Amino acid sequence: MFCPALRRAPRTLRALSLSIALFGLVIDTAHAARAMPVVAAENFYGDIVQQIGGQNVEVTSILSNPEQDPHAFEASPTVARQLAAAKLVVYNGAGYDAWLEKLLSASRGNQRHVIAAAPLVGKKDGDNPHLWYLPATMPAVAKAVGAYLERQDPAHRTDYAANLSQVLSQLARVEQRVAEMRKRYAGQPVTASEPVFGYMAEALGLQMRNARFQLAVMNETEPSASDIAAFERDLREHRVRVMIYNSQTSDQMTRRLLGIAKQAGVPTVAVTETQPAGKRFDAWMLDTLDALDRALAGAH
Structure with a gap:
């Protein structure tokens, strides 16, 4: 027995699938529009920002390949454009990522906020720059990131505070192991x-x-x-x-x-x-x- 509904079902299903896909695209586009663009010079700082900011940040980590020698890195025009668009930049300092400091100096007109790890823990050029192995560094960076995100986006202050607390708890386990x-x-x-x-x-x-x-x-x-x-x-x-x-x-x-x-x-x-x-x-x-x-x- 012929049933018109059976013949129309595939077309209806295709239309529904298309609607869902378009809805997802709208959501992704809206998220991209509202998420704060962040650039981290090194991926461990990017990880901390991502954990605290969650879906409200869009993090780009420049140095992220564990097979690459960071000392051989050379910044590209793409990196310069990413920095120009960033609202928050997080980097190491103490001379480790001097290439980024040069790029920041070349585009000072941007309204971005910059967090350098070195001054947070009293380090400067000439000191050992491998600050992420200093147990005090990441808690200091995490607190600075959390404070900035709460000021910049007070609507999500509760989320940032909860995420920061979780990150600090994770870092405390490292300190306990040490x-x-x-x-x-x-x-x-x-x-x-x-x-x-x-x-x-x-x-x-x-x-x-x-x-x-x-x-x-x-x-x-x-x-x-x-x-x-x-x-x-x-x-x-x-x-x-x-x-x-x-x-x-x-x-x-x-x-x-x-x-x-x-x-x-x-x-x-x-x-x-x-x-x-x-x-x-x-x-x-x-x-x-x-x-x-x-x-x-x-x-x-």
């Missing part, structure tokens, strides 16, 4: 290919050796022969329990030292300057601390 590890490992000698992890090592109470070697690498100068010899001796004679290295930079010297560490049976721990994709900042820090904990516990 305190727990410090009780067990304070004073233990370690070394590193460069001072990326320096602030965290200090917070853990570790005795960091070969500081001159690390400083030379950070400043892109050649370590002295005596400093290289001292580093190699520390590994071969087991004067250190762990070697920490930056897996985002790979040069002949680092590869040589990793080879010596392997031959000597000294555990190595990789750290990065960029937050891994798919992880929150606190999870990244906790994973790194767990890896170091295993290495220190297993070192002889």
Whole structure:
């Protein structure tokens, strides 16, 4: 028996699907129009902004590839346009992302708000710029971001306050882990290919050796022969329990030292300057601390 309704059903279904798609497009467009454009120089700062701002922010993180050497980054015209459109910019400072400071200086007419991590924790050019491994940095940045969003968008103040509280709770767990590890490992000698992890090592109470070697690498100068010899001796004679290295930079010297560490049976721990994709900042820090904990516990 022929039923006209059955024949009309596909057309009605197509029309309904089209309506739903158009409705979704309207919602997405409206969200894009009202979401605050934010640029973070590094993706770990972008992660903090996103967690606090939620759907009310549209975050672009410039340095986000954990396979890329951040020191080799060169800003493009696209980055300049993103900065020009941003209402909030968050970056590290202390000379780490000087390329961004230059771009900001070139377009001062914008009504954007800028948050630099370095002055929030009393750091300046010439200090170790790897501030995200300093436990005090992210809480300070999160509070500054939360305060700005609440001022700028008071209609969502309650949401921002709740999100900030959650972020600070996550960061507190990192600080608790650091305190727990410090009780067990304070004073233990370690070394590193460069001072990326320096602030965290200090917070853990570790005795960091070969500081001159690390400083030379950070400043892109050649370590002295005596400093290289001292580093190699520390590994071969087991004067250190762990070697920490930056897996985002790979040069002949680092590869040589990793080879010596392997031959000597000294555990190595990789750290990065960029937050891994798919992880929150606190999870990244906790994973790194767990890896170091295993290495220190297993070192002889």
